[in-house]
Structures are given as C-alpha cells and as structure tokens.
Amino acid sequence: MMLNRIFLFLILGTVAVFAAGAIEGEVQKQALNMSAIVMFLLFVGGTLGITYWAAKRTKSAKDFYTAGGGITGFQNGMAIAGDYMSAASFLGISGLVYLKGYDGLIYSIGFLVGWPIILFIIAEPLRNLGKYTFADVASYRLKQTPIRSLAASGSIATVILYLIAQMVGSGKLIQLLFGLQYEVAVVLVGVLMILYVTFGGMLATTWVQIIKAFLLLAGATFMAVAVMAHYDFSFGSLFAHATEMKGIEIMSPGGLVSDPISAISLAVALMFGTAGLPHILMRFFTVSDAKEARKSVFYATGFIGYFYILTFIIGFGAIVMVFQNPQYLDMAKQAIDGGSPILGGNNMAAIHLSHAVGGDFFLGFISAVAFATILAVVSGLTLAGASAISHDLYASVIKKGNVDSMKEMKVSKIATVILGIVAIIMGIMFEKQNIAFVVGLAFAIAASANFPILFLSMYWKKLTTRGAVIGGSLGLATAVLLVILGPIVWVQILGNAEAIFPYKYPALFSVTVSFIGIWFFSVTDSSHDAEAEREAFEAQYIRSQTGIGAEGASEH
Amino acid sequence: MNKELVDKIKNNPDYQELVSKRSGFAIKLSISMLVVYFTFILTIAFSPATLGVPLSADSVTTVGIPVGIAVIIFAFILTGIYTKRANGEFDDLSNKIKESIKEN
Numbered sequence: 001m002m003l004n005r006i007f008l009f010l011i012l013g014t015v016a017v018f019a020a021g022a023i024e025g026e027v028q029k030q031a032l033n034m035s036a037i038v039m040f041l042l043f044v045g046g047t048l049g050i051t052y053w054a055a056k057r058t059k060s061a062k063d064f065y066t067a068g069g070g071i072t073g074f075q076n077g078m079a080i081a082g083d084y085m086s087a088a089s090f091l092g093i094s095g096l097v098y099l100k101g102y103d104g105l106i107y108s109i110g111f112l113v114g115w116p117i118i119l120f121i122i123a124e125p126l127r128n129l130g131k132y133t134f135a136d137v138a139s140y141r142l143k144q145t146p147i148r149s150l151a152a153s154g155s156i157a158t159v160i161l162y163l164i165a166q167m168v169g170s171g172k173l174i175q176l177l178f179g180l181q182y183e184v185a186v187v188l189v190g191v192l193m194i195l196y197v198t199f200g201g202m203l204a205t206t207w208v209q210i211i212k213a214f215l216l217l218a219g220a221t222f223m224a225v226a227v228m229a230h231y232d233f234s235f236g237s238l239f240a241h242a243t244e245m246k247g248i249e250i251m252s253p254g255g256l257v258s259d260p261i262s263a264i265s266l267a268v269a270l271m272f273g274t275a276g277l278p279h280i281l282m283r284f285f286t287v288s289d290a291k292e293a294r295k296s297v298f299y300a301t302g303f304i305g306y307f308y309i310l311t312f313i314i315g316f317g318a319i320v321m322v323f324q325n326p327q328y329l330d331m332a333k334q335a336i337d338g339g340s341p342i343l344g345g346n347n348m349a350a351i352h353l354s355h356a357v358g359g360d361f362f363l364g365f366i367s368a369v370a371f372a373t374i375l376a377v378v379s380g381l382t383l384a385g386a387s388a389i390s391h392d393l394y395a396s397v398i399k400k401g402n403v404d405s406m407k408e409m410k411v412s413k414i415a416t417v418i419l420g421i422v423a424i425i426m427g428i429m430f431e432k433q434n435i436a437f438v439v440g441l442a443f444a445i446a447a448s449a450n451f452p453i454l455f456l457s458m459y460w461k462k463l464t465t466r467g468a469v470i471g472g473s474l475g476l477a478t479a480v481l482l483v484i485l486g487p488i489v490w491v492q493i494l495g496n497a498e499a500i501f502p503y504k505y506p507a508l509f510s511v512t513v514s515f516i517g518i519w520f521f522s523v524t525d526s527s528h529d530a531e532a533e534r535e536a537f538e539a540q541y542i543r544s545q546t547g548i549g550a551e552g553a554s555e556h
Numbered sequence: 557m558n559k560e561l562v563d564k565i566k567n568n569p570d571y572q573e574l575v576s577k578r579s580g581f582a583i584k585l586s587i588s589m590l591v592v593y594f595t596f597i598l599t600i601a602f603s604p605a606t607l608g609v610p611l612s613a614d615s616v617t618t619v620g621i622p623v624g625i626a627v628i629i630f631a632f633i634l635t636g637i638y639t640k641r642a643n644g645e646f647d648d649l650s651n652k653i654k655e656s657i658k659e660n
Contacts, residue, residue, distance in 0.1 A: 102607075105624045106600060113593045113627070116634045120582040120589075124642070236617055243616045251618040252608025253600045263601040267593065291643050298639040305628040539557040542565050545575055546650045548657070549557060 033178055035364030040178070043211075043372050044192065050207045054200035061405040064201035064412060065132040065387055066285045069551070071206055073292040077299025080283050082209030083380045084111075084274075084300070085216060085307050087373045088169055088439070091347045093308065097315020098323070098349035101242070101250025104315050106257060108308035110267060114274030115304065119297040122275050125458045125544035127284050127293040131551050133384075134281040134450065135392045138457045141536035143465040143529070145397050147453070150472050152392040154449040155278035157476075159385035160422070161442035162279075163378060167427025168435050170374040176344045177351065177367040183428055190424035193378045197386065197420075198413045202286060205379045212376040215369045217303065220310040223350070223366075226357035227317030242319040250319070262503050269507030273443030276450030279384035290547050311350075318349035321356040328352040382419050389415040437488040440505060444483060448475035448510035452518055458544060460522075461537040464530040467522025475514025482506030561657065568656060574649040581641065585634050596627055 058064050071079070089111065097104030130136040135151035167186055174185035196204050231237040243251060257263040274280065284293050322328050324340050333341040342352060354366035390412035395403045453472045456463045483489060485501040503509075522530075543549045565571050599606055607620030 102618070102620055102624075105621075106597070109593070109596070109624060109627050112631055113589060116589045116631050116638075117586055119635050119638055120586045235621070236615055239616050239621075248616060251610075251616055252620060253604040257597065257600050260598060260601040263597045264594075267597055291647055294639045294642055298635045301632050301635045305632045308628060309625060538566065539562045542562060542571070543557065545578070546565070546571070546653050548565070548654060 033360075033364055033367060035361050036178055036367035037364075039364050039368035040371050043215075043368055047196065047204070047208050047211065047372075047375075050211075051196050051200035051204040054204035054207065057203055058199075058201040058409075061132070061391075061408045061412070063203065064409045065282070065383075065391065067201070067203040067206050069286060069288055071286040071292075073287060073295025074299055075206070075210060076283060076287050076292065076296035078213045078303065079206045079209040079286075080280065080296055080300035081303035081307070082211075082213030082216075082376050083279060083283065084304055085213065085373070086166065086377045087173060087370050088165065090216065090220070090307075090311065090373060091173070091350055091370065094311045094315045094318065094350040094353075095345075095347035097312055098318040099346045100254050100256065101246070101316070101319075102252055103254045103256040105308075105312050106253060108311060110270040111274070112301070112305055112308060113267075114271040115297060115301040117271055118275045118280075119294060119301075121455070122281075122458075123284055123293045123297050124290045126281060126454075127287065127290050128544045128547045128550040129458070129540065130285055132282070132285055132391045133387050134278060134454055135388070135396075138453045138468070139396075140457065141533050141540050142457065142463070142468060144400075146465055146469045148392040148396045150469055150476075151450065151453065152388040152397075154276075154445060154453075154472070154476060155388035155392075156385055158276075158278055158442045158446050158450070159381050159388070159419070160426070161438045161445070163381050163385075163419075163423045164426045164430055165435055165438045165442075166374055166378050166381070167423050168430050168433075170371070170378075171427055171431060173370060173374070176348065177370065182431055186424055186427040189374060189378060190420045190427070192375055193382055193423070194417055194420035196375070196379045197383050197416045201409075202383060205376075205383050206286060208372075208379055209376045212369070212372045213303065216373055217307060217310075219354070219362075219366050219369050220307060220314060222362070223317065223354060223357055224310045224313040227313055227321070227353070230317075230321075238313075238316055238320065242316050245319055245323050261508065262505060265503055265505040265508035268511055269440070269443045269447050269505050272447035272451040272511060273507065274446075276446035276454065277442075278388060278446075278450065279380040281454075282384050282387060283380075285551070289550070314350050314353060317357070318353040322349055322352040325352075325356065328356075378423065382416055382423070385419045386412045386415040389419075434488075434493050436492070437483055437486075440488075441479070441483045444479040444505070444507050444510060445476055447507045448479040448514045449473075452511065452514040456515075456518055461534055461541075462522050463518065464522045464525040464527075464533050466525045466527070466530065467518045467520070470521040471514050471516070471518025474517040475510050478513045479506055479510035482510060565653060565657065568653055570649050570652045570656070574646060574653065577649075578642070578646050581638070585638055589631060589634055592627060592630055596623065 057068070062068065093104050093108050096107055126134065126137055129140050133155070135148045135155070138151050139147040167189065170189045171182045171186040174180050175182050196208055228238065231241065239251060257266065284296065287293050287296055322342060328342045330341045330343045342348060344351070351363065351366060351370070355363040390408055394411045395401065395408045449472045452475060453468050457468065482501045483506055485499065486506060487499040487502070487504055490496050490499045607618060607623060609619045611617050611619060
C-alpha cells in the first residue's frame with residue numbers, strides 16, 4: 001500500500017516537473033512541440049502503467065534482477081535491441097551517414113559483428129552458469145571477494161560512463177526537441193528512470209525496452225519507406241540524387257578508418273566491448289534456458305541489423321530532403337561559418353527528415369521515440385549498475401552470501417536511487433564538457449577488463465584468481481591510461497600539442513595487456529588454492545555445456 | 557556436482573560428441589565472421605578505392621554498398637545457422653546426457 005502511494009506521488013511529481021518545464025520552454029529557442037509532448041506523455045503514462053503492473057509482480061530479488069526468468073527468446077531479442085539501439089546510434093549514425101555517406105555504414109557494421117561472436121561463445125555458458133550478473137560466472141570457481149570486486153568495478157565504471165553520455169545527450173536532445181531547459185530535461189530522465197527501475201525492476205525495464213524498440217523500428221521503417229517511395233524504390237535513383245547534392249565521394253570510404261592499427265583497434269573494442277557490457281550480459285538471465293538465450297541473440301541481431309540498414313537509408317534521405325532545404329537551415333550559424341549547417345547540428349538530420357516526410361505530427365512521434373529511447377537505455381544501464389552494487393558488492397563481498405532475498409532487493413533499490421541521482425548530477429556537471437571519449441572508454445573497459453575475465457573463466461582451465469585479478473586490473477588501467485594519453489583527452493580536452501598515445505581507440509593494446517597479464521599470473525600461480533580452482537574447472541565446464549544444474553525459470 | 561558424476565558425464569560418449577561438435581562448429585562460425593569482417597575493414601584501411609568502384613559505368617552506386625549490406629546480412633544468417641543447429645541437434649544431445657544421469 002505504502003509503495004503504491006509513494007509511486008502515485010512520484011508520478012504526479014514527474015508530471016508537475018514536466019508541466020513546469022514546458023511553460024519555461026517558451027523562452028527557449030525551439031518552439032514548444034505540442035504533438036511531441038502529447039505522444040511523449042502517452043508513452044510515459046503507458047510505461048508507468050506497466051511499471052505499476054510490474055511492481056506487483058516483483059516480489060523477490062530474482063524477480064527484480066531477471067523478471068522471474070520467464071521472458072521468451074523473441075521478447076528478450078527485442079529488449080536487447082531496445083537496449084542496444086540508443087538515441088546515440090539512431091541520431092548519431094544517421095547523422096554520420098548524412099555527413100559522410102558510406103563511412104556511416106562502416107561504423108554501424110562494427111557495432112553489429114560482435115553479436116554473432118556473443119552467440120557462439122558467450123550466451124550459452126553465461127546462461128548456464130550465471131544467476132543475476134556476469135560476475136556470478138567469472139567467480140564461479142574463483143575466489144568470490146576479489147573477483148566480484150573487480151567485476152563490479154568494471155561494471156560500475158562502464159555503466160557510469162555510458163550513463164554520462166546518455167544523460168548529456170538526452171538533456172541536449174530534449175532541450176532541442178521539446179523546448180525544455182537542459183537541467184529540467186536531465187532531472188526528468190533521471191526521475192522517470194528511477195521510477196521504472198526501483199518499482200518495476202527488470203520486468204518493467206524489459207517492457208519499456210520492448211515497446212521502445214517496436215516504436216523505433218516502426219518509425220524508422222516509415223521514414224525509410226517514405227524516402228524510397230520518393231525514388232520509386234530505386235536505390236540507384238536515391239544515390240544519384242544524393243551525389244548531385246554532396247558529391248560522388250559520399251559513396252566511398254572516407255577518412256573514418258585511416259590506418260590499419262586504428263581499424264583493428266576499433267574492431268576489437270566494438271566486438272569484445274559489446275560482449276563485456278554488463279547491461280547486455282544481464283539480459284541473458286531473464287530467459288528460461290540456453291535455447292531461449294540463443295533465440296534472443298538471433299532475433300536481436302536481426303532487429304539491430306535491419307535498424308542499421310534503415311539508418312543508412314535515413315541518412316541518405318536526409319541528404320536529399322534536408323540538406324540545403326531552407327526550412328531546416330541554421331541561418332545564424334550560416335552567417336558566421338558559411339556552408340549549409342542544419343538546425344541543431346548534423347545529429348538532427350533524422351529528426352528534420354521525419355518532419356520532411358511526415359509533417360509536424362510525425363516529427364512529434366519521432367521526437368517522442370527519441371526520448372523513449374533514452375529512457376529505455378538508461379533504465380537498463382541503471383539496473384545493471386544497481387545489480388553490481390547489491391548482488392556482487394553487498395550480498396557477496398560484504399555479507400559473504402548470508403543475506404535474504406528481500407534485503408538484497410531493498411539494497412538494489414537504494415542503489416538504483418543513488419545511481420539515478422549520480423546520473424543526474426553528472427549529466428548537469430558534464431553539460432558543457434567534451435564527452436566524445438566516454439562511450440569509447442566504456443567500450444574499452446568492457447573489452448579489456450570484463451570480457452577477458454569472463455571469457456577465460458568459461459574456457460580456460462588454468463585461470464586462477466591471482467591471474468584474473470592482476471591481468472584484469474592491468475587491462476582496466478591500460479585502457480584508462482591510454483584514453484587519457486590519446487588524441488581526444490590529451491589534445492582536444494587538455495589542450496596539449498601532441499598526443500602521447502597516437503590512437504583514438506586503445507582496445508587492441510589494452511585487451512592484449514589484459515590477456516597476457518591473466519595468462520602470465522595464472523600459469524605462474526602455484527598456490528594451493530590455484531590448484532583447487534583448476535580442479536573445479538571440469539564440473540563447471542560440464543554445467544556450462546549441458547545446462548545440468550543451471551538456474552531454472554522460476555523458484556516459485 | 558560431485559567427482560563421481562563429473563567422471564560419469566565426462567566419459568559419456570554423448571557428452572564427448574556434444575563438446576567436440578559444438579566447439580568445432582562455434583569456432584568455424586566465429587572464424588568465418590572474423591575473416592569476413594576483418595577483410596572488409598582492412599580493405600577499407602589499406603585500399604579504400606577498392607570499395608569505391610562504381611557497379612557499372614553509368615551508376616553512382618559503388619561496390620561498397622552491396623558489400624556492406626552483405627556483411628550485415630551475413631552476420632544475421634550466421635546467428636540463424638547456429639541457433640537452428642544448437643536448438644535441435646545439440647539440445648537433443650544435452651537432453652540425452654541429462655536422461656542418462658537420471659537413470660540411477
């Protein structure tokens with residue numbers, strides 16, 4: 001009862017915050033977008049309804065972390081796609097295609113090819129060995145305290161970096177789309193996310209992601225079809241018009257991948273990084289068994305691949321319909337810099353295209369979808385971060401596993417609120433900062449710390465606690481250090497003349513350091529405990545391969 | 557899982573078949589994905605002009621467009637191939653192993 005009352009109060013509070021912001025919005029440069037606000041309120045109302053429904057079904061830690069483990073492969077595939085297709089990839093990749101043409105496609109392919117690898121080597125053993133977090137798997141036969149502490153640090157670092165990028169992006173986007181003040185937008189996202197996760201746990205988060213994935217795919221499909229219909233569904237004719245606008249070079253690889261080392265390093269970061277993202281890995285515990293886990297990746301890869309093909313068409317659509325269209329031109333900026341800058345910058349290409357093909361109403365729809373996208377992604381991130389705190393740090397490291405399910409769930413809810421507040425504060429603090437490095441750093445940490453430990457714990461018998469802790473920490477430190485010494489932070493942010501580490505993506509080096517470190521400190525570990533850890537591999541491997549003894553769908 | 561059960565499963569021919577077939581299959585598919593992707597990305601790094609060749613003399617569409625789309629479709633097809641075989645053949649073997657330890 002108490003819970004419901006608090007919940008209602010918070011809903012009303014959110015609406016009040018929103019209304020207040022909407023009025024202030026008039027002083028912003030961007031006009032108030034009524035259809036966007038109505039559609040957004042429909043989405044928020046609907047998802048809060050789902051959260052209310054999910055809250056009544058979230059009775060134990062298992063429900064909170066995994067939605068009871070009864071999500072189907074198709075639903076989970078959709079939710080994974082909802083988790084992965086962030087506003088950054090929708091607006092960023094279509095914006096990159098708009099700006100550089102073919103380079104946008106190269107970039108999106110990099111984000112996709114990690115998925116088959118996740119399916120072939122990670123998904124199944126992860127589902128068979130784990131319970132709530134990937135640290136369950138990494139610490140399966142190793143020492144709980146050091147391994148979980150390291151895995152939780154890697155998870156929390158990845159989550160917070162990713163959250164910063166999402167919060168700052170969302171503040172700016174909402175400011176632009178809805179005419180809300182930056183701070184109001186960030187607080188609104190933070191409060192809604194806290195509501196979804198604390199009350200509805202994984203069940204509400206999953207459905208928010210599924211609905212958002214559906215809306216995003218539907219909206220993007222409509223835009224792509226509308227663009228293609230203009231050119232009688234002929235790619236040749238679309239590309240011919242686009243090259244008339246921007247020149248023939250948009251049809252070939254440009255400067256995105258310049259040297260082989262950067263190319264390989266980016267590929268390593270995207271592939272292994274995707275396989276080490278805690279919020280993605282966590283989704284595999286929401287399905288009943290390995291069979292459904294495999295189906296999840298199959299559907300997710302299909303949805304994500306389809307989505308990237310759509311963003312490519314949308315980017316080209318924006319070239320022909322938005323570029324040089326006086327309606328979307330930023331006159332003030334043009335007066336200073338010349339050229340044909342569009343309002344809000346290149347990342348707004350898809351948003352302007354939605355107006356060009358569907359008028360104010362469809363612009364409202366796509367704006368609301370972009371907002372929904374941010375909410376879904378930050379909810380998944382926060383849930384993963386909260387699980388690392390409550391399940392890995394609190395229940396396993398501090399309480400040594402002697403904690404009841406209700407208490408653990410309470411701690412994860414408190415952790416969610418704290419993470420939400422941290423995200424809001426960070427979002428406001430980083431408003432004016434250059435945050436171009438944070439997502440790259442998040443992927444580098446995931447690839448260099450989380451992935452090697454997880455992968456080797458599943459497949460390498462000789463892995464020991466000492467090897468995993470020292471090697472994983474070295475990988476983490478190398479990733480952070482090389483990003484600081486690299487061109488973005490060292491030159492662009494700190495203002496030095498030349499980067500000490502010349503490459504933008506450190507993953508090739510930090511992942512190598514991590515694997516070598518883990519290997520070296522494991523094979524030279526001749527302690528008694530190390531012997532026992534190697535002995536325990538056989539039983540773990542059998543469980544990972546067959547699912548014998550794996551966590552079932554539901555405890556009740 | 558006790559030592560006795562571990563040894564029993566380890567010596568089960570179905571288990572040995574499952575492990576060798578699945579790892580072989582997973583490695584083969586992983587390598588084909590890596591080869592396709594790295595060929596693509598290294599072509600771009602070493603010889604970007606290759607993908608910039610027009611499909612025909614009067615077309616602006618370059619070779620890179622169908623190649624890029626094909627990499628996306630290839631990734632999806634690989635996940636389909638693995639899922640189909642694993643959810644059929646490999647799960648049947650797992651179930652046989654589970655049955656065999658229930659018997660006693």
